[in-house]
Amino acid sequence: MASYATKVKNDIARWVASGLVDRATGDALVRDVEANERNGLNFGSILAIMAALLFAAAILILVAANWEAIPRVARVGALFAVIFAGYVGGAVLKERGHGGFAEALWLIAAAAFGGSIALVGQMYHFSGDEAAAVVTWCVGTAIAAAALRSNALTVAAVGIADAWLVLKGFEIFRRSEFPHLFVAVMAVFWALSFWTQSRAARHLIVLSLIFYAVLLGIHYDTLEVGLVLALVSAALLAVAALAPIPSERLVQLGGRLPLHALVGFLTGLGMIQIDRLDEQGFVMAAAVALAVIAAVVIFLGRESRALRWIAYLGFAFELAVVYLVTVGSMLGTAGFFFAAAIILAGLAYAIIRIERRMKPQSPQGAA
């Protein structure tokens, strides 16, 4: 964020010097940039949150070590004190305008809550499943996020829910049900993210849902999951392309909806292709993927560099997979390297051409 503000300020200084904008407008613009910069995450906040994450990990590992030198009651008491001091101290800091440190303290408190659940399990030798403990932790963190309107805690709650999904999704030997509840949890967290103004949480939720679809596809081993994921993502891509402003107002992903939709689409098609590796539908799926990638670059690529790079990655992946499946079986290693070199060279040429075409038009659009 800071780098963006610095860049804009440099640009404004240049425009003022070259007479594009007058000094008064330039100063007003700089003031606006500075005012808005403070709302975002600055470097100090990021460091504070990283420190909080380290502290949180230390708490959890200290609990796991089951160190006898500290009596149990003291361990429980210390964790309770951290919970209380973290939540309340964070709230006090927030009132005084130290948002970044507040979020960091809240993260520590939420980690101490999770650590306490683990400690109680350890004290009384619970052998019940970890997943249930993780759910308790997740709900507690989400409630904390709602009560404190905390961005970081919302993200943490989504992350803990992801951990639960992994725990449940890979419980192959326990013959348990697939955790479909995850989708409902994500829906609730999506609503929560508007209350806590956490765009980061929404990004993580979208990626988590794509991950859920992948696990679902593996679990049931069917084509339909990949197909549905690809179709829904394609529909979202179309919506984002045709109605960018209303769709952004609805999802508030900072204009990144097409990015997520493309990731989802490529994931879905990839699942279909892996399913159909030596069958009829494979080439069809590859053709569809390449067509959609091309369309995305042409219609949506101008606004987002990240989107273009996802498109290039998808394109390279498709070429490699198609090559391996259709031709690779007949040619030797030398042939593969030769073809790979040509494909890479072609890809590089295409990327350079596209990137160059995207560039000169942006100043015209701004003028």
Added chain:
Amino acid sequence: MPRYKLVIAAVVLALAQIGLLSWMIAGRAAILRDGKEVLLKVEPIDPRDLLRGDYVRLGYDVSRIPVEMIANLPKGELTTAEGSIVVRLKKGTDGYWRETSAWLGAAAAPAAADEVDLLGHISNGWNLAPGSTIGVDYGIERFYVPEGEGLAIEEEMRKRNSGAEPELRGFGIKVAVGSDGTGQIKALMDGDTMLFEEPLY
């Protein structure tokens, strides 16, 4: 007042989370204090938990229940459905408690004075054909120990139970059973001597 709204919310939140944790602890301490004691024969399986540290995984004699033991076996079903199971235990002549009968769901009649009902959980898919056994989880299948001590205890247990030194008795776990049938590990017994006893808190 609105200035302190966030602080008040934080205080309420912190107290609520601490309250929930205290309630969990109080419930377990109550079972330890007031529950009926049973001694179960045990053998170790294998250790380690990512979050909670070292533990010895325990398999009990009563972890395997013969299908014939279940009083209310559903007719026509080939496999179990996921759910709870009540296992009635009675003290054997060697001091260890063993299953006398079991019910899927809830027990048909209250336990006699010399018997204890232990609540367990079964997953779906266990074979219900005559002669087979089903696996039961009681939530007492782990014994947490300080880091690094898990393997030593486990090896010792395995040596004893393999019968290499028949003059030594096997390990046992003393379990406190709450009024609702919830089991809570109370002590790790080496024959008649107590190795670890759990404090209430």
